Amino acid sequence: MSRVTIDDIEAAQARFADTDVVQSTPVQRSRSLSEQCGAEVVLKMEHLQRTGSFKPRGAYNAVSRLVEAEPSVDRVVAASAGNHAQGVALAATAAGIDATIVMPESAPGAKIEATRSYGAEVVLHGAVFAEAMAHARTLVDDPHTRFVHAFDDPDVVAGQGTIGLEVLDSAPAVDTVLVPVGGGGLAGGVAAAIKARSPAVRVIGVQTEGASTLSESLAAGELVTREEPDTIADGIATGGMSELTFELLDAHLDDVVVVSDDDVASAILLLLERAKQMVEGAGATAAAALLNDAIVDDLDLAEETVVPLLCGGNIDVTTLKEVVTHALVDRQQLIELSVRIDDTPGTMGEIATLIGAERANIRTVRHERSHPDLPVGDADLVFEVETNGPAHVDRVLSAVREAGYAVEWTTEM
Numbered sequence: 001m002s003r004v005t006i007d008d009i010e011a012a013q014a015r016f017a018d019t020d021v022v023q024s025t026p027v028q029r030s031r032s033l034s035e036q037c038g039a040e041v042v043l044k045m046e047h048l049q050r051t052g053s054f055k056p057r058g059a060y061n062a063v064s065r066l067v068e069a070e071p072s073v074d075r076v077v078a079a080s081a082g083n084h085a086q087g088v089a090l091a092a093t094a095a096g097i098d099a100t101i102v103m104p105e106s107a108p109g110a111k112i113e114a115t116r117s118y119g120a121e122v123v124l125h126g127a128v129f130a131e132a133m134a135h136a137r138t139l140v141d142d143p144h145t146r147f148v149h150a151f152d153d154p155d156v157v158a159g160q161g162t163i164g165l166e167v168l169d170s171a172p173a174v175d176t177v178l179v180p181v182g183g184g185g186l187a188g189g190v191a192a193a194i195k196a197r198s199p200a201v202r203v204i205g206v207q208t209e210g211a212s213t214l215s216e217s218l219a220a221g222e223l224v225t226r227e228e229p230d231t232i233a234d235g236i237a238t239g240g241m242s243e244l245t246f247e248l249l250d251a252h253l254d255d256v257v258v259v260s261d262d263d264v265a266s267a268i269l270l271l272l273e274r275a276k277q278m279v280e281g282a283g284a285t286a287a288a289a290l291l292n293d294a295i296v297d298d299l300d301l302a303e304e305t306v307v308p309l310l311c312g313g314n315i316d317v318t319t320l321k322e323v324v325t326h327a328l329v330d331r332q333q334l335i336e337l338s339v340r341i342d343d344t345p346g347t348m349g350e351i352a353t354l355i356g357a358e359r360a361n362i363r364t365v366r367h368e369r370s371h372p373d374l375p376v377g378d379a380d381l382v383f384e385v386e387t388n389g390p391a392h393v394d395r396v397l398s399a400v401r402e403a404g405y406a407v408e409w410t411t412e413m
Contacts, residue, residue, distance in 0.1 A: 004154050004189060004248060006196035009161035012061040016162065021060045021094050025049050025163075027170045027307070030287075032274035037290045038302040042171045043275065046163060047283050047313030051114070053235070054163060054186060054311045055087030055150075061159030062148050063091040074098060075145045079136035081129050081234050082111030083282075083312050084150040089120035102136035104128055108234065108316030128228055130239050151185030152242035161189025167307050168197050175304035178286035180311055181205040181214050181256065182236030184245025190309070191252035204299060205249065205256040206289045208233050208281075212258045213240045214249060232261045232323065235282030235312050257295045262330065263288035268320075269327040271310070281319070283312035329411065332390045334363075336382060337397070340406040343369065343379040351381060354403055358396045361386040382410075 016022040025045050033041040046054045059078075066073055075098040078088040085101040092099035099120040103112060105127060115122050125135040140147045149156065163186070167177055177194060179187040191203040207214055210230035217224045217240075225240030241249070249256075264281050267288035271277045279287075286308035289295045296302070315323075328334035337355075341347045348365065355362055368380040387393050393409070400407045 004157045004161065004192050006193060008154065008158035009165065009189065009193045012057070012155075012158045013162045013165055015061060015064060016057070019060065019094065021050065021090060022056050022159075023050055024166055027167070028275070030275050032270060033287060033290050037296045037306075039290070039296075040305040041290060042174070042305060042307050043277070043287070044163065044167055044171075044307050044309045045277070047277065047279050047310045051083070051086040051090055051118070052312060052314040053083035053087070053283070054160060054309075055083045056090055057087075057162055058153070058156035058159035058185060058189070059084065059087035059091040059148065060094065062153055062155035063088065063095050063097075065155050066146055066148075067095045067097065070146070072144055073146050075100065076148045077102070077136050077139045077145060078148045078150065079103070079129065079133040080150055081237060082107050082115070083235050083314060085111065085115040085120065085122070086118055086314075088148050089115050089118035093119040100139055102132045102139065104132045106234075108314070108319060110316045111314050114314065128239065129237060130227060149242075150238070151183030151188075151245050153185075154244065157185045157189040157192075157245065157248065159189070160186045161193040163309065164190035164193030165197065168194060168201070171305065171307050173305045174201055174307050176202040176204060176299070176301060176306045178204050178206055178289055178306065178308040180233070180236050180282050180285040180309065181207050181249070182211070182282065183238040184214065184241040184249050186309070186311060187253065188245040188248030192248055195252045202254040203252065204289070205253050206286045207236065207256065207258050208264060208285060209258055209260050211237050211239070215256045215258055217241065217246060218250065218256065231264075231281065232319065233264055233281030233285050235280060236285065255299065257289055257299070259285060259288040259292055259295070262326075263292050265323045265327050266291050266330070268315070268323050277310065278313055278315060278320075279310050280312045280315035281323075283310045283315075286310070332393050333387055335385050335387060335393055336410045337385060337400070338368075338408045338410055339381045339383070339400060341379055341381055343367075343377055348381055350403075351383075351400060351405065354399045355383065355385060355396055358392070358399050360392065360396050
């Protein structure tokens with residue numbers, strides 16, 4: 001079994017000094033997250049990396065080493081849900097060779113177009129990552145083509161591990177590092193780097209409930225996979241790890257925690273509103289752990305200096321809209337009201353005036369006249385309303401009820 005050592009990671013960091021493909025990304029204190037969890041939270045802004053994620057680190061290290069060792073190689077093939085695709089495309093273009101990337105048909109459109117823009121041929125195949133991976137393997141069909149795995153490659157893992165060195169250099173007071181885990185290349189490399197340099201620093205892996213293969217594998221003592229992982233953090237929806245990354249995580253990771261998709265959605269919105277940083281689901285997964293009080297308590301993070309890795313910012317606009325809508329509903333800043341009325345002219349305008357007088361904004365309204373329990377001549381008016389939160393909702397409901405209307409607050413949007 002090939003292991004990844006600190007020497008490998010330091011060699012990758014030295015290799016990056018000769019290129020602009022990989023950049024050293026900054027850190028930034030988050031006042032909002034610090035207040036939320038009682039720790040000193042310093043964000044590692046890896047979503048500001050070229051291509052919008054950490055992936056060029058591993059891809060460039062692997063592709064450049066491959067070209068050095070085998071000059072006859074003129075094409076690389078990879079499978080990816082999006083971010084590794086862009087990293088390999090960029091690295092291959094920098095090395096002067098071709099790249100073919102297989103992506104699942106469900107991959108976000110923004111990531112597909114970005115991969116093409118970096119010079120790669122994109123092939124869409126399969127509903128999930130595992131199917132894209134299987135197809136990509138069949139395309140390595142001549143002696144001058146090589147496969148670049150997203151995480152089952154020591155050179156890729158070593159490249160990702162350079163983030164750990166940067167964290168220690170830029171946040172020397174760090175006590176705990178939170179790292180998202182998908183295939184394990186990022187977490188395995190970062191943990192190996194940090195434990196070699198500063199063994200006392202804790203490294204905690206973070207997964208989502210719909211893709212929690214690491215905690216399941218550690219509990220079973222062997223690799224556990226999921227054929228169809230289900231999470232909004234598509235960048236870590238790999239369905240499992242490799243023997244290489246599982247070995248690294250088992251050896252170096254201090255703990256693993258699991259967050260919900262709701263936690264991730266809340267983290268995306270908080271980072272957008274408070275830190276002014278737009279990240280994708282995988283990019284917000286580590287920060288999401290800090291919004292979960294039970295996790296913060298279990299890990300005893302209070303008073304520590306904690307660095308969550310924001311590992312990617314390539315969020316699809318449609319996904320962003322869904323996440324923001326979900327978070328607003330959860331905060332009661334976007335609600336649905338159903339008002340029973342006599343279906344007569346002017347009634348809708350009267351109710352709209354009542355809602356507007358409370359400074360709430362009506363986004364949409366529709367008539368419902370076909371419910372089987374509606375009396376003849378009655379209708380339900382269903383309003384989608386923007387509010388400032390729970391207290392504002394109460395004022396709107398009171399105003400409508402005091403005017404004599406039966407109103408129900410529903411949660412379906």
